[in-house]
Amino acid sequence: MTATTRPDLSVTLGPLKLKNPVMTASGTFGFGSEWADFFDLSRLGAIMVKAVTVHPRQGNPMPRMIETAAGMLNSIGLQNPGLDAFIAEKMPYLRQFDCPVIVNIAADNVGDFNTLAERLDTVPGVSALEVNISCPNQACGGIEFGVDPELTRQVISSVRARTRLPLIAKLSPNVTDITVIARAAADGGADILSLVNTFVGTAIDIKRRKFRIANRIGGLSGPCIKPLALYMVWRVANAVSLPIIGMGGIVNASDALEFMLAGASAVATGTINFVNPMAPVEIVEGIEQYLQSQGIASLSEIVGTVR
Amino acid sequence: MTATTRPDLSVTLGPLKLKNPVMTASGTFGFGSEWADFFDLSRLGAIMVKAVTVHPRQGNPMPRMIETAAGMLNSIGLQNPGLDAFIAEKMPYLRQFDCPVIVNIAADNVGDFNTLAERLDTVPGVSALEVNISCPNQACGGIEFGVDPELTRQVISSVRARTRLPLIAKLSPNVTDITVIARAAADGGADILSLVNTFVGTAIDIKRRKFRIANRIGGLSGPCIKPLALYMVWRVANAVSLPIIGMGGIVNASDALEFMLAGASAVATGTINFVNPMAPVEIVEGIEQYLQSQGIASLSEIVGTVR
Amino acid sequence: MRYQLDVPILAHERIADCEYEMTLLSPEIANCARPGQFLQILYDMTYNPFTRRPFSVYRVDREKGTFSIVYLARGVFTQGLRNKQVGQNLSVVGPLGNWFTPPDSPDVTLILVGGGVGAPPIYFFASELSAEGRADRTVVVINGARSESLLVGVREFSELDIEMHFVTDDGSFGARGVVTDVLLERLERQDGPVQVYACGPTGMLRAVGNLCIERDVPCQVSVETPMPCGLGVCMGCVVKIKDAASPDGFTYQRSCYEGPVFRADEILWE
């Protein structure tokens, strides 16, 4: 490859083709409109919007978030305007960009997941569904589907039956063996796996002798979880043949490349979006530079090459 | 309480009585002799020595450790001189101090655990055994006992039958529901639970396209894991009635107190020992100051009060 | 327009006990920031502390293209901020959030209440009102703190063409007492229409808000919540805003986006 040829950053995740591998993780990028001043959303590989539930949700009481060593705990409780408002008010904005829109859907029962899938199946501009079976707090409902292989299979296959859209199963890291859940999601008919969601954690205020989060527990995200998320991506990549969207603590191109070398075909930036709103596009540029400096013509060549 | 009365820092963990709640976590304090220049070991609540196996172990190839965001990954592979050398060469030194010695035992089969328990049962100066069923890398042997409740129960009850010493089960955090393992350890006859051991993780060098650790994966420790460890301690404290030794990312008295408020009766300092060799005694002092400033007469009053 | 910019530190001075003013060069921000808006400041590129922290715009000099913030060195972030040197760059995102809006009518007397490190946006607002130079409008500022050494902008406020009240808990400067004492007294003396604006600790905002609600005085308060993103996407900064249409009687609104300035009578304090 000569220095002047630009490396090919496009990636294919089963039915989903992206111009570059960098997406924004659900819940860390709103519904996109807040970012208009920072960069053109068309520069993203894809946008994963905040979790949508059938009905609007107020979410949990405050305080909802607390910073920890190299990370943060959050317990938002899925505050969102609900399916109708999402379709009516958020999609028209998102549709304008040359950027696939992946809708993260959350529910505490299979029926609601079905409703979400059926309704979104026909909404113009929706490129894929990401099934959030891994929300780490009770606000998602009594059951955390993502820690049980059988429930995982059931909910994924039920959603599968209701949409022709590419289906992404978003896995929880709070499990003994994530490959078991990954296989269950594959069996249920997922096209793509995304991992990881947040790790369950907490923090205590010793002066007030209370939890620092109103909901007592929250989900840990940020650089602190990167080694754990990377391990899980590597494990799943070696166990299941579905393409993977890797995330967890990515702050720069080097982190993103670690995930791809471990087996992710694409990545998502989460908490770093709060800190460096330009991170997603800087990562796209950084990956391109890396490929150029390493003399690699196409990004897909390196996916999963560290075994 | 008047300002002049010194608060009572002593704690009782089932059969184990300690003058203060601060121990040094296994594998982060050697066999104690390396610390002679820093402080008198008698100032510790207890010392938990590095894992001892029946036969000497060389451990894993280098590199064995890598720093991560607010933490480190390690894959030492249980390098240790073996049971005979431990008894002959390490115990005489440790016996000199007014400080309980807790011996961390590791094995890849129940037979070896039995041997360790039988032999150590009669060694003068050994105050308790900590059964390491949670070593996060394959070097511990094919089976990670600590992720399977039935194996956990078996190994703990087998060791239980071979020693009168107080028995501590050291739990792995790499599980879907740590309370299930905690209950299994209780059923097996453990007197005390210690948690958490390290979380499985990895890191990749993107230039060399290789894992940064020779063994590919390692155990994550340090401040980054504190929110996760604290959550697990709180979960176990609310599910099982055994006393808990809490650890994972503690760097100062405030962190230690968080664990105690969440339900730990004692704590252990791990990776921070590498960075601040004085941490254990500074934490003892910090806890005392906290109790004084809060007007609490006895440390045990606050254990598990944040629910 | 919201910017992400690396801007140089032009001046950095201790202005009171543990209080510092930092002046930064950014024509973009100096030109478009409005009183009550804030910036998200990054500690440094090592991301430790990890997240940005919100600081209000204190003074702007549109000609020089500079603005400043005032901070109280109290936690890891603000204590570390003290070590930043003139000449170094700081990464800022902003200006963010909404702002204090004066009533259209010039007849209304404006009472601005600042408490502790809530004073910076109050100063910015007062200086803008004062610069408008409308002699027909009365602007009153009540600036309070625990003691003199924690009062922000004693000299700066005094140079404005406004009615100025200082108040400290310990009486070390100005009146002894709390800002609501002065506010109550000032409201009682007032005949014409009045509107109150406040920024300060939550307890103070509640007290000021309630006092105004009881007297039917319109009041805008700038609330202080954690601001994990400041960009309107994380939902970690919400406040309960009364909403008859909602079954709960409220909806959560983002203090970084719909706020930080809300009408006091709309807030459901938790």
Next chain:
Amino acid sequence: MRYQLDVPILAHERIADCEYEMTLLSPEIANCARPGQFLQILYDMTYNPFTRRPFSVYRVDREKGTFSIVYLARGVFTQGLRNKQVGQNLSVVGPLGNWFTPPDSPDVTLILVGGGVGAPPIYFFASELSAEGRADRTVVVINGARSESLLVGVREFSELDIEMHFVTDDGSFGARGVVTDVLLERLERQDGPVQVYACGPTGMLRAVGNLCIERDVPCQVSVETPMPCGLGVCMGCVVKIKDAASPDGFTYQRSCYEGPVFRADEILWE
């Protein structure tokens, strides 16, 4: 005795391209440090970077109770170190590890080989030997680096009463080539007994060690490994040391405790 101390920075200077010397006040360390020993330095109390990093003692002034280190600003830690100001304190643990031991016999010619930032302990050793002032003992130093701008201690070494050789990859200072070229040539010229000491990058140590082993010249090398604790407890710094008694033919020894100085012929390079 190993200390954990907060010690003030007395001087901090750029001495070459990206290379800095930092002088610290600590009579304890100045008094007991020996050539080849190192210190574990903490970045700061926020623990980010989290762990300490090892730096060799470069110069000591026992009368003033001071010592210095030299570092190459290359990664997060060492680039950040540059910002530390004179007057600030740094937390150090040490002195740690073993040291270079001269042979008892004065007849032996000592050849000290330093490479890049491996030069500091070589300088310390050379200056101690030179201070002993035993005219009967020949001390030779070969100090190499990629180019002049990375050579440590050009002036300092030249002031010692020793036989001095500088060598750079690009010939920008001293001989062109690598330290082993000069070493080989110097060993070939030598009749009497000789002993070699080396500190530098692993590749260089191997080359120097092998060269000596082939010629039956005793050689001590100071190895560089990660040092997560530096205290002998973490086992993250081990090197394979030949051991006939072990079934594997080696045992792992701690470069922070049994080392960092090992006999070249005992090391099993990985």
